[in-house]
Amino acid sequence: MPWLATCAALLLCAYAQLESQRFSSALDDRTSGGHYVLTVHSVDADEPAEIRVSSCEALVSDPRVERAGILRDGRLVAVPQLGADQRLIEASTGLFPQLLEADALVGPRLPAVSGALIVDGRPLRPLRLEEQPRGVDVNSSVVLPVRAFQQVHSDCVVVLRPLVRVDQAAADLIAGLDARGALTASGPGLGAADLGALYVERGERWLGIAVGVLGGLVSALINRFRAPELAVYRLSGTSRVDAARLVAYEQLVAAGFFVATISASACLLGQRLTAPTALLWWAFAGAAAWFITSVAVSLPVVLRNPVTAVRDD
Structure with a gap:
C-alpha cells in the first residue's frame, strides 16, 4: 500500500504545482493589465475635481495600497540621448519612490541612457523604470x-496590492481623499471577478479528499483480492478484532506515506506553490479520507467467515 500512497501523493503535488503556475500567470496578466490600478477623478468630466496631492500620497498608509500619487501631463521636448518629441510627465514621489534617488526616470520602452540625461539644457541623474501596468502610462x-507648488490635481492614481478586492477598496480610498467636488474611480478591476475569491472557492479545493477516497477504495479492492490471505490469518487463530487491527495498521502506514510524501514535496517546491499550507491540508484531509474509506470498505472482507472465504476463492 505505501507505493500506492506515494504515487497518489506525487500526482497530487504535480497537480498543485500546475495549478499554482496557472494562478500566478493569471495574476501577472491582471497586474500588467492594470487590474489593480485605480484613477480617482471628478464625477463630472466638465468640472475637474481639486484633489489635494498630500492626501492622495497619504493613501499609501492603507495596507491595501502599494503606491499612490499624481501624474501630470507634461510636454514634448527634445532630449539629445533619446531624440526629438520625447514626452515629459511629472509624477509625485508617492507614485514613484525612485524619484527620491534620481532626478528623472526613463521609461522601459525608451532607449538605454548612459551618463546624465540632458533635459532643457540641465543634466539629470536618470534611473530606468521597470515596466508599469496599464493606468500608469509612463x-x-x-x-x-x-513641482513643489503643485498642491492640488484633478486625478489621483492608486496602485493596489495584488489580490486586493478593488471594488471594496475604491470606496474607502475615495472617502480618504481631501478634495473639492464629487469623486469617482475608474479602472479595469472595477466590477471584475475577484481572482483570490475564485481561487479559494474553486472546486479543486476538495481534490485532496477525493484522491484520499479513491486511494482508499483501491486499497480496499486490493484487500478483496487478499481475502484468502486474511482467511488464513483467521484460521490460524487470529481474532476478528486482531485481523481488523492488522488491516487498519496497514492503511495507517499508507496514509502516513501519503502525508510524508506531500509534506516533503511542499518543502521542496517552496515558492512554486501558491499556498503551501493548503497543500498540507490536502495531505492530512486526504490521509484521513484514505484511512476511513479503506478500513470501512475492507471490514466486510476481514469479518467474513474464513471457511467461506477460502471456499469461495
Missing part, C-alpha cells in the same frame, strides 16, 4: 518629479 516617457 513606459514610453521621461518622468520628472512634480
Whole structure:
C-alpha cells in the first residue's frame, strides 16, 4: 500500500504545482493589465475635481495600497540621448519612490541612457523604470518629479496590492481623499471577478479528499483480492478484532506515506506553490479520507467467515 500512497501523493503535488503556475500567470496578466490600478477623478468630466496631492500620497498608509500619487501631463521636448518629441510627465514621489534617488526616470520602452540625461539644457541623474501596468502610462516617457507648488490635481492614481478586492477598496480610498467636488474611480478591476475569491472557492479545493477516497477504495479492492490471505490469518487463530487491527495498521502506514510524501514535496517546491499550507491540508484531509474509506470498505472482507472465504476463492 505505501507505493500506492506515494504515487497518489506525487500526482497530487504535480497537480498543485500546475495549478499554482496557472494562478500566478493569471495574476501577472491582471497586474500588467492594470487590474489593480485605480484613477480617482471628478464625477463630472466638465468640472475637474481639486484633489489635494498630500492626501492622495497619504493613501499609501492603507495596507491595501502599494503606491499612490499624481501624474501630470507634461510636454514634448527634445532630449539629445533619446531624440526629438520625447514626452515629459511629472509624477509625485508617492507614485514613484525612485524619484527620491534620481532626478528623472526613463521609461522601459525608451532607449538605454548612459551618463546624465540632458533635459532643457540641465543634466539629470536618470534611473530606468521597470515596466508599469496599464493606468500608469509612463513606459514610453521621461518622468520628472512634480513641482513643489503643485498642491492640488484633478486625478489621483492608486496602485493596489495584488489580490486586493478593488471594488471594496475604491470606496474607502475615495472617502480618504481631501478634495473639492464629487469623486469617482475608474479602472479595469472595477466590477471584475475577484481572482483570490475564485481561487479559494474553486472546486479543486476538495481534490485532496477525493484522491484520499479513491486511494482508499483501491486499497480496499486490493484487500478483496487478499481475502484468502486474511482467511488464513483467521484460521490460524487470529481474532476478528486482531485481523481488523492488522488491516487498519496497514492503511495507517499508507496514509502516513501519503502525508510524508506531500509534506516533503511542499518543502521542496517552496515558492512554486501558491499556498503551501493548503497543500498540507490536502495531505492530512486526504490521509484521513484514505484511512476511513479503506478500513470501512475492507471490514466486510476481514469479518467474513474464513471457511467461506477460502471456499469461495
